[in-house]
Amino acid sequence: MRTERNLTRLDRVFARLDREPERPAHIDVPKMSRHRVVLFSATLAFYLAIVWAVVTTSWLVRLDWQVMFFRPYQQWPEIHAFLDYYVVLGQRGPTAVMVSAWLGWRSWRQHTLRPLLTLGASLLLLNITVGAAKLGMGRLGPHYATVIGSNEMGLGGDIFPSGHTANAVVTWGILAYLASTPRARRWLSAVSAVTSLGVGLTTVYLGTHWLSDVLLGWAAGLLILLALPWFEPLIAKAETALFDLRDRWRAGHTAPASAVPVTPVVLKPRTTPADEAPAAPEPVASVRTPRAPIHLAPGPHTTRSERTPVTPVGSRRPPHADRVPRSGAPAARPMTGG
Numbered sequence: 001m002r003t004e005r006n007l008t009r010l011d012r013v014f015a016r017l018d019r020e021p022e023r024p025a026h027i028d029v030p031k032m033s034r035h036r037v038v039l040f041s042a043t044l045a046f047y048l049a050i051v052w053a054v055v056t057t058s059w060l061v062r063l064d065w066q067v068m069f070f071r072p073y074q075q076w077p078e079i080h081a082f083l084d085y086y087v088v089l090g091q092r093g094p095t096a097v098m099v100s101a102w103l104g105w106r107s108w109r110q111h112t113l114r115p116l117l118t119l120g121a122s123l124l125l126l127n128i129t130v131g132a133a134k135l136g137m138g139r140l141g142p143h144y145a146t147v148i149g150s151n152e153m154g155l156g157g158d159i160f161p162s163g164h165t166a167n168a169v170v171t172w173g174i175l176a177y178l179a180s181t182p183r184a185r186r187w188l189s190a191v192s193a194v195t196s197l198g199v200g201l202t203t204v205y206l207g208t209h210w211l212s213d214v215l216l217g218w219a220a221g222l223l224i225l226l227a228l229p230w231f232e233p234l235i236a237k238a239e240t241a242l243f244d245l246r247d248r249w250r251a252g253h254t255a256p257a258s259a260v261p262v263t264p265v266v267l268k269p270r271t272t273p274a275d276e277a278p279a280a281p282e283p284v285a286s287v288r289t290p291r292a293p294i295h296l297a298p299g300p301h302t303t304r305s306e307r308t309p310v311t312p313v314g315s316r317r318p319p320h321a322d323r324v325p326r327s328g329a330p331a332a333r334p335m336t337g338g
Contacts, residue, residue, distance in 0.1 A: 017177025032229040040226040047219040064210040072205040090164030090199035095171040134158040168196035286308030
């Protein structure tokens with residue numbers, strides 16, 4: 001009885017990848033829909049509200065100071081070692097390497113550069129927007145605060161908004177943005193939201209960021225993800241340009257070494273005068289070397305009529321000199337004197 005092996009989840013994943021050597025046709029590029037525009041506008045309003053609340057030293061700044069004086073790292077010291085490693089999920093270098101490795105493998109399997117180009121565009125937007133906001137507002141962190149109750153703005157700092165939080169939102173959220181199925185997009189959205197939320201709260205626990213820094217970091221990262229469909233035409237043009245450059249490079253390296261063009265020679269039949277008869281073709285000498293004749297018996301081969309019998313007719317015995325044949329008259333014996 002034949003039994004089939006039960007496929008594991010990993011086997012099904014690799015089987016599906018083997019069936020997709022090229023870019024799947026059902027993957028659609030996200031467009032800037034009305035729902036996305038509404039979310040982008042709401043997130044931008046939240047971003048501006050956080051900035052205004054910090055600049056005016058409102059209740060949010062007082063909450064920042066209360067959390068800082070609470071010192072969560074002293075309240076729960078047993079999780080300090082774990083959170084020191086967990087916060088790495090928000091650092092730009094390690095997370096970019098991990099995510100780019102996965103997206104690079106997807107690009108190779110599906111023969112498209114869109115995953116890598118989308119990641120590069122999102123990180124570029126992150127560096128420009130978040131970096132400009134950090135340097136423009138210049139807020140100091142909790143460890144470097146000078147006046148209790150102040151917003152610490154314009155003092156040369158670079159922690160507002162939180163770069164760890166914004167980077168976690170963008171880096172892990174790009175996986176959900178590039179998901180090929182709605183189910184995968186929902187799961188990856190939940191995973192990226194939980195990861196970025198944990199990274200932001202970890203920075204508050206360690207005392208490296210104010211709570212308002214984390215709130216603004218979440219908003220900054222979400223704005224970049226929501227604005228990516230506006231940059232999809234540029235990403236498509238960049239992909240086309242890179243593929244054209246690759247094709248030109250291949251064509252230049254596969255061209256023949258000599259640049260001199262070879263012109264074909266047209267052969268025309270030779271015409272002979274009407275009064276001249278065409279010359280007879282000369283016999284071609286054979287280049288085969290004559291072989292020696294093969295004989296079935298030693299000596300030259302002769303016809304049967306030329307052969308001389310070596311035995312009497314009807315006898316197959318070999319001849320003997322001292323015997324007299326029975327047929328015929330007896331031979332006369334020589335007379336000897338006595």
